[in-house]
Amino acid sequence: MRELGQGRVEVLSAGSAPKDSINPIAVEAMAEVGIDIANNTPKVLTNEAVQESDAVITMGCGDVCPFYPGKRYEDWVLDDPAGQGIESVRVIRDEIKGRVEALLAELLS
Numbered sequence: 001m002r003e004l005g006q007g008r009v010e011v012l013s014a015g016s017a018p019k020d021s022i023n024p025i026a027v028e029a030m031a032e033v034g035i036d037i038a039n040n041t042p043k044v045l046t047n048e049a050v051q052e053s054d055a056v057i058t059m060g061c062g063d064v065c066p067f068y069p070g071k072r073y074e075d076w077v078l079d080d081p082a083g084q085g086i087e088s089v090r091v092i093r094d095e096i097k098g099r100v101e102a103l104l105a106e107l108l109s
Contacts (some may be wrong), residue, residue, distance in 0.1 A: 001100050003035050008108060012049055016064040018042030019082075026081050029089040055107065074103075 002011040024042050030037045047066045050056055055072040058065050060080070067073070076099055081089045 004097070004100055004104055009104070010042075014038070014043040014045035014052070016026070016045055016061045023081055023089075025084065025086055025089045026093075028086060029081075031095045032090070033093070036093060054067070055103070067076060 001009065005011065019042055022042065027038050045061075045065060050066040050071065051068055053071060055074070056065070058073065058075045059078055061075070076096070078095060079088065079092055081092050102109055
């Protein structure tokens with residue numbers, strides 16, 4: 001979203017139960033398309049972050065994620081890249097890209 005948005009949207013990435021580090025296969029898959037996430041640090045999704053957001057995109061967070069009425073919520077059902085090889089992670093990456101492009105088109109129209 002950060003790359004595709006080209007500064008037109010503010011992006012925060014966080015999780016309900018983040019790991020200690022970014023999945024190295026995800027780092028590799030993103031590098032293939034020119035996006036460097038190697039130095040990113042997993043962050044916990046906070047109530048404050050959700051309150052400040054216009055759109056909240058979750059990926060299997062369920063009831064664990066904070067919910068505030070009036071926010072736009074979408075739960076994107078995707079395969080978990082954890083433990084998968086690069087071929088599978090590429091498919092997940094590309095599916096996320098398509099969804100991000102559609103979301104950006106809606107948000108910026």
